Amino acid sequence: MQWRVEDFQQEMDRAIRAYDKYVVCLNKTPDQCMRSIQSLMAKAIGAFESRGADLRHGIALDRHVTIMLSQTEQGRPRCGIYFNLSSPYQKEEE
Numbered sequence: 001m002q003w004r005v006e007d008f009q010q011e012m013d014r015a016i017r018a019y020d021k022y023v024v025c026l027n028k029t030p031d032q033c034m035r036s037i038q039s040l041m042a043k044a045i046g047a048f049e050s051r052g053a054d055l056r057h058g059i060a061l062d063r064h065v066t067i068m069l070s071q072t073e074q075g076r077p078r079c080g081i082y083f084n085l086s087s088p089y090q091k092e093e094e
Helices: 005-022 030-049
Strands: 057-061 065-070 078-083
Touching: 005 030, 005 078, 030 057, 030 065
Parallel strands: none
Antiparallel strands: 057 065, 065 078
16 A cells, blocks of 8 residues: 555644644744654655565654654554654764
8 A cells, every 4th residue: 555644644743732732942833843744754654665575664754853654463554753852962973
């Protein structure tokens, strides 16, 4: 089956509600965050659909968000959307 970004709208909506309520310092508005999540979702779907036969996940990430689609026995992949939180005091890698 070919998955589409819209197939995971419920998960993306939940992530944006959490972002809007709890995440206060990612330098993105909720609208910008949703566009990032949609773009990453498309990349995660591509990685999931083109994964090797022995692999179970499709992953896409940027500095702030990680999306992972995991193979399940039910057919529809499980979707996890994670915010990569960091401290403004974190040292830059050299």
